[in-house]
Amino acid sequence: MFAVQQNDSSTPARTGLLSTAHGHIETPVFMPVGSLGTVKGIDPDELQACGYGLILGNAYHLYLRPGHSLIAGQGGLHKFMQWPGAILTDSGGFQMVSLADLCRITEDGVGFKSHLDGSWHQLTPEFCMEIQVALGSDIMMMLDHCPPYPSTEFQAQEAVERTTRWAKRCLAVPRQEHQFLFGIIQGGVYPHLRQEAAAQLLELGFDGYALGGLSLGEEKETMFRVIQDVTAQLPLDRPRYLMGVGLPEDIVEGVCRGVDMFDCVIPTRHGRTGWLFTSSGRVLIKKAQYARDEAPIDSACECPVCRRYSRAYLRHLFVSNEMLGIRLNTLHNLWYYGTLMAKIRRAIRNGQLQEFRTQFYQAREGHEQGLEQDPMCA
Amino acid sequence: MFAVQQNDSSTPARTGLLSTAHGHIETPVFMPVGSLGTVKGIDPDELQACGYGLILGNAYHLYLRPGHSLIAGQGGLHKFMQWPGAILTDSGGFQMVSLADLCRITEDGVGFKSHLDGSWHQLTPEFCMEIQVALGSDIMMMLDHCPPYPSTEFQAQEAVERTTRWAKRCLAVPRQEHQFLFGIIQGGVYPHLRQEAAAQLLELGFDGYALGGLSLGEEKETMFRVIQDVTAQLPLDRPRYLMGVGLPEDIVEGVCRGVDMFDCVIPTRHGRTGWLFTSSGRVLIKKAQYARDEAPIDSACECPVCRRYSRAYLRHLFVSNEMLGIRLNTLHNLWYYGTLMAKIRRAIRNGQLQEFRTQFYQAREGHEQGLEQDPMCA
Numbered sequence: 001m002f003a004v005q006q007n008d009s010s011t012p013a014r015t016g017l018l019s020t021a022h023g024h025i026e027t028p029v030f031m032p033v034g035s036l037g038t039v040k041g042i043d044p045d046e047l048q049a050c051g052y053g054l055i056l057g058n059a060y061h062l063y064l065r066p067g068h069s070l071i072a073g074q075g076g077l078h079k080f081m082q083w084p085g086a087i088l089t090d091s092g093g094f095q096m097v098s099l100a101d102l103c104r105i106t107e108d109g110v111g112f113k114s115h116l117d118g119s120w121h122q123l124t125p126e127f128c129m130e131i132q133v134a135l136g137s138d139i140m141m142m143l144d145h146c147p148p149y150p151s152t153e154f155q156a157q158e159a160v161e162r163t164t165r166w167a168k169r170c171l172a173v174p175r176q177e178h179q180f181l182f183g184i185i186q187g188g189v190y191p192h193l194r195q196e197a198a199a200q201l202l203e204l205g206f207d208g209y210a211l212g213g214l215s216l217g218e219e220k221e222t223m224f225r226v227i228q229d230v231t232a233q234l235p236l237d238r239p240r241y242l243m244g245v246g247l248p249e250d251i252v253e254g255v256c257r258g259v260d261m262f263d264c265v266i267p268t269r270h271g272r273t274g275w276l277f278t279s280s281g282r283v284l285i286k287k288a289q290y291a292r293d294e295a296p297i298d299s300a301c302e303c304p305v306c307r308r309y310s311r312a313y314l315r316h317l318f319v320s321n322e323m324l325g326i327r328l329n330t331l332h333n334l335w336y337y338g339t340l341m342a343k344i345r346r347a348i349r350n351g352q353l354q355e356f357r358t359q360f361y362q363a364r365e366g367h368e369q370g371l372e373q374d375p376m377c378a
Numbered sequence: 379m380f381a382v383q384q385n386d387s388s389t390p391a392r393t394g395l396l397s398t399a400h401g402h403i404e405t406p407v408f409m410p411v412g413s414l415g416t417v418k419g420i421d422p423d424e425l426q427a428c429g430y431g432l433i434l435g436n437a438y439h440l441y442l443r444p445g446h447s448l449i450a451g452q453g454g455l456h457k458f459m460q461w462p463g464a465i466l467t468d469s470g471g472f473q474m475v476s477l478a479d480l481c482r483i484t485e486d487g488v489g490f491k492s493h494l495d496g497s498w499h500q501l502t503p504e505f506c507m508e509i510q511v512a513l514g515s516d517i518m519m520m521l522d523h524c525p526p527y528p529s530t531e532f533q534a535q536e537a538v539e540r541t542t543r544w545a546k547r548c549l550a551v552p553r554q555e556h557q558f559l560f561g562i563i564q565g566g567v568y569p570h571l572r573q574e575a576a577a578q579l580l581e582l583g584f585d586g587y588a589l590g591g592l593s594l595g596e597e598k599e600t601m602f603r604v605i606q607d608v609t610a611q612l613p614l615d616r617p618r619y620l621m622g623v624g625l626p627e628d629i630v631e632g633v634c635r636g637v638d639m640f641d642c643v644i645p646t647r648h649g650r651t652g653w654l655f656t657s658s659g660r661v662l663i664k665k666a667q668y669a670r671d672e673a674p675i676d677s678a679c680e681c682p683v684c685r686r687y688s689r690a691y692l693r694h695l696f697v698s699n700e701m702l703g704i705r706l707n708t709l710h711n712l713w714y715y716g717t718l719m720a721k722i723r724r725a726i727r728n729g730q731l732q733e734f735r736t737q738f739y740q741a742r743e744g745h746e747q748g749l750e751q752d753p754m755c756a
Contacts, residue, residue, distance in 0.1 A: 037694065041701040066669065066694040073670060074690055082686050291444065292451060308460050312452055316415065316444040323419040323701065 001180055001207055002027075002239045002260075008353045012231055012258030015348045018054070018239060020138040021178035022078060022086040025054045027239060027260040028344055030251065030337045031088060033268060035061040035095075037071070037081040040268050041327040042334065044083050049304070050331070051338035053085040054138075056263045059131045060092025060099070063123070064114055068134035076136030088263075089137035091128045093144050093184075094212070094244070105145060107162065125166040129173035129181075137179065141210065142170040144184035149216035156188035159213075164200040171204060180207035182241060188213060189222050191229055198233045208239040211259075215245045224253055231258035248277060248340055252360055255344055256353065267337045271330030274318045278336070281367030283311070285329065290315040303335035379558055379585055380405075380617045380638075386731045390609055390636030393726045396432070396617055398516040399556035400456060400464040403432045405617060405638040406722055408629065408715045409466060411646060413439040413473075415449070415459045418646050419705045420712065422461050427682070428709070429716035431463040432516075434641045437509045438470025438477070441501070442492055446512035454514030466641075467515035469506045471522045471562075472590070472622070483523060485540065503544040507551035507559075515557065519588065520548040522562035527594035534566035537591075542578040549582060558585035560619060566591060567600050569607055576611045586617040589637075593623045602631055609636035626655060626718055630738055633722055634731065645715045649708030652696045656714070659745030661689070663707065668693040681713035 006015045018025040032039045032047060035058035039047060047055065057077055062068055074080045077087055093110065096103050100112035109124035123131075128143040143166050145159040163186050175181060183206035187193035201209060211230055214223050223245075231240050241261035242254050251262050267277070276283040278298035283290075285297075296306035297314065305314075305328045317325025347356035384393045394405040410417045410425060413436035417425060425433065435455055440446055452458045455465055471488065474481050478490035487502035501509075506521040521544050523537040541564050553559060561584035565571035579587060589608055592601050601623075609618050619639035620632050629640050645655070654661040656676035661668075663675075674684035675692065683692075683706045695703025725734035 036698050036700055037691070038700050038702045041705065043702065043706075065698055066690075070670060070690070074672060074688065080688070080691055080694075082691070292448060294452060310452065310458070312444075312448070313415070313458055313460070316458075320414050320443055322414055322416050323704065324416045324421065326701065327419065327705065328421075 002237065004236060006349050008348050009351060010354055011256040012228075013255045013348050013353055014236075014258070014260070015345050016239065016260055018086075018260075020054070020086040020180075022084065022138055023053045025086060026345055028251075028255045028341060028348075029054055029261050030341045031056045031261065031263040032334055032337075033058075033263055033265045034081070034083075036065065037062060037077060039334070040272065041323075041330050042268075044081070044085075046331055047083075047334070048085065050334045051342055052334070055083065055085065055087060057087050057089040057135060057137060058092050058095060059089050059128055059135065060095040060123075062089075062135060063092070063131050064116055064121075068131040072134040072136070078136065086138040087135075088139035088261075089132045089135055089141065090243070090263075091132070091141040091143045092123070093128075094146050096123065097146060097148070105162075107165070109143065109166075125169040126173050129170050129175070133173070133175055133179065136176060139180045139182060139208070140175065141182050142167050142184055142206075144186060144212050146184075146186060146213050147188060149188070149213070149218055151188050153188075153190055153193070156186070156190050156193050159186050159188075160193050160197040160200075163197065164204075167201055167204050167206075171206075182206055182208040182210050182239075184210045184212040184243070185230055186213050187226075189218055189226060191226075194226055194230050195233060198230055202233075202235070206238070208241060208261075209234050210241040210243050212243050214242065215250070220250070223250075224257060227254060227257045227259060234258075248337070249361075251337075251340065252344065252357055255348075256357065267333035268330050271333045272326050274329060275333075276314075276329055277333050279363050281364045285311065285315050285318050287315075297332055298336075301332070301336065301339075303332050303339075305329075305332040305335070380615065382614060384727050386634075386726050387729060388732055389634045390606075391633045391726050391731055392614075392636070392638070393723050394617065394638055396464075396638075398432070398464040398558070400462065400516055401431045403464060404723055406629075406633045406719055406726075407432055407639050408719045409434045409639065409641040410712055410715075411436075411641055411643045412459070412461075414443065415440060415455060417712070418650065419701075419708050420646075422459070422463075424709055425461075425712070426463065428712045429720055430712070433461065433463065433465060435465050435467040435513060435515060436470055436473060437467050437506055437513065437519075438473040438501075440467075440513060441470070441509050442494055442499075446509040450512040450514070454512075456514065464516040465513075466517035467510045467513055467519065468621075468641075469510070469519040469521045470501070471506075472524050474501065475524060475526070483540075485543070487521070487544075503547040504551050507548050507553070511551070511553055511557065514554060517558045517560060517586070518553065519560050520545050520562055520584075522564060522590050524562075524564060524591050525566060527566070527591070527596055529566050531566075531568055531571070534564070534568050534571050537564050537566075538571050538575040538578075541575065542582075545579055545582050545584075549584075560584055560586040560588050560617075562588045562590040562621070563608055564591050565604075567596055567604060569604075572604055572608050573611060576608055580611075580613070584616070586619060586639075587612050588619040588621050590621050592620065593628070598628070601628075602635060605632060605635045605637060612636075626715070627738075629715075629718065630722065630735055633726075634735065645711035646708050649711045650704050652707060653711075654692075654707055655711050657741050659742045663689065663693050663696050665693075675710055676714075679710070679714065679717075681710050681717075683707075683710040683713070
């Protein structure tokens with residue numbers, strides 16, 4: 001399923017090839033989030049044009065709406081949403097905790113009140129697998145117990161132990177032949193718990209290993225330390241997936257610590273809120289300074305938005321709440337992330353990752369000021 | 379500017395060619411509405427793929443946001459929105475009356491409170507021309523006095539007389555060399571007032587003539603009678619434009635009464651509210667009956683949406699408030715309207731307009747039931 005292609009000489013970074021029934025994906029890879037069977041506002045052709053071959057779906061969302069059985073009856077999620085590439089489905093454990101009106105975790109599984117209509121649902125590890133089998137995703141995620149941040153050592157330990165017990169139950173569920181299953185390593189910010197969690201899941205054996213419970217509010221340095229420690233413990237021949245991360249700089253740092261896969265709502269959600277990524281930092285398009293700016297978002301960007309539209313037009317669309325603005329912003333950000341990953345892979349292949357990393361930060365120097373108001377990236 | 383190409387033998391319908399600085403447009407033509415410098419959610423390539431070469435902008439909206447001077451500074455509306463085709467700008471007289479919080483019409487012009495921030499504005503006929511000159515549209519509309527429906531004969535007469543006086547003032551304003559100016563015929567549902575209005579504008583001489591003040595709540599038969607009477611009075615060598623109309627059946631009937639140009643928010647707004655047009659009538663996509671429907675919106679449709687997506691997926695997107703659903707619905711409806719116009723033109727050219735009209739209605743028989751809840755087309 002996964003083959004490392006090139007190891008970086010100075011860091012644990014590597015390039016690899018992830019082979020699925022819906023295409024081969026070069027890693028390190030970023031996966032756009034399409035929780036409800038659509039990457040918000042963007043169609044499959046546009047996703048492919050941005051360089052994506054693997055996107056995310058979400059078992060929690062699709063179970064609630066339109067229902068996994070309905071999607072199975074339509075030939076599975078790929079066909080339903082007409083996505084020719086590969087799909088990784090998150091189990092939705094995180095969404096049950098963060099989105100549901102009420103959530104109760106027991107040994108059996110997660111009980112929660114739907115954020116849509118208040119109805120009560122119970123998702124066991126087995127049912128969570130069943131949903132993802134019905135969806136037919138290429139990579140399934142086990143149901144994990146993701147404790148909030150901050151958590152006490154005791155809470156974190158409890159979550160690790162429960163996650164391991166759930167991991168066994170998930171592994172016992174039959175999957176479609178093409179489906180891989182990833183384990184999720186919890187343990188909060190406690191090194192020995194992360195180590196314990198990884199060791200237990202490694203013993204069970206998964207197709208890939210994910211780092212869960214990060215980017216929840218802990219210090220960046222803490223997150224990077226956890227990533228570094230955990231990936232060092234993981235087998236070289238299995239993909240490592242850092243869940244829910246992150247900003248471009250987080251991805252660069254994650255890659256340099258041996259991560260192969262990333263997903264995050266940032267490029268899409270930031271597009272909707274008018275934050276645009278460029279090689280020299282972020283642009284908040286609603287600012288008055290762009291009202292008459294004839295330049296593209298990023299002169300160095302070759303995306304369909306930058307090739308055609310001015311900042312002035314994009315600002316007008318955004319302040320007028322025009323849907324096309326949100327769509328174009330999102331498309332630009334997805335292109336930025338797709339291009340960033342391609343550059344990272346090229347740098348690793350050429351043995352120039354450190355040069356890339358230095359240039360990446362140099363290009364942003366002095367540009368990221370005054371962006372403290374960014375609600376998502378403070 | 380306009381040349382009739384083929385006259386229908388049994389009705390006043392005709393095909394023609396409208397020649398602008400931004401392309402030649404075959405008539406009868408439907409113009410999608412892009413009030414704020416964007417057809418909501420749809421990009422220029424998609425508009426062209428649907429067969430459109432002429433779209434609408436709105437002086438009222440663009441004056442308020444982002445401002446006509448700003449757009450002029452950006453090289454005009456075409457460049458600002460990156461639309462390679464032609465643009466007709468409405469003067470916004472109708473929007474001032476229908477959208478503004480408060481509106482006071484005097485001989486000088488229209489005073490109104492912005493629907494955006496309550497600020498007070500005064501648009502004279504001259505200023506309205508100035509805005510459209512700054513926008514650089516290919517076809518400008520005079521500022522008219524559009525009385526509400528119903529209006530008394532006295533009110534309608536007053537509006538006609540004022541419109542004629544404003545017409546003179548509009549004609550006196552210098553335009554860019556490529557800009558055409560259309561007069562707007564008012565007169566409500568009163569035949570002698572419509573006749574008087576048309577005669578007065580014809581004497582002044584415009585590049586084209588629009589029928590304003592229709593589709594405001596009057597009976598369909600009344601509207602068709604007015605259209606028929608007025609077009610019979612208009613010169614054969616000038617385009618006739620029926621403003622703000624309408625449903626597919628209204629367009630078919632308008633063409634059969636000699637109308638060359640139409641505009642309406644229906645395909646776009648209906649797309650956003652989940653009403654989809656098909657050859658056999660309208661589909662309300664949110665209905666439960668489509669939850670597992672693997673068929674496209676319209677099996678006979680060759681649009682990018684029908685070629686790819688099922689009703690089940692579109693229903694899921696719509697009930698989940700997903701932006702892609704609104705975008706795809708809108709794209710389908712715009713394709714439907716574009717294709718409808720192409721079929722109408724072909725029928726006229728082939729001398730088969732009556733056959734087309736008969737088939738058009740036959741295909742919908744029995745299908746338009748149960749759609750009484752459509753808030754826009756009751």
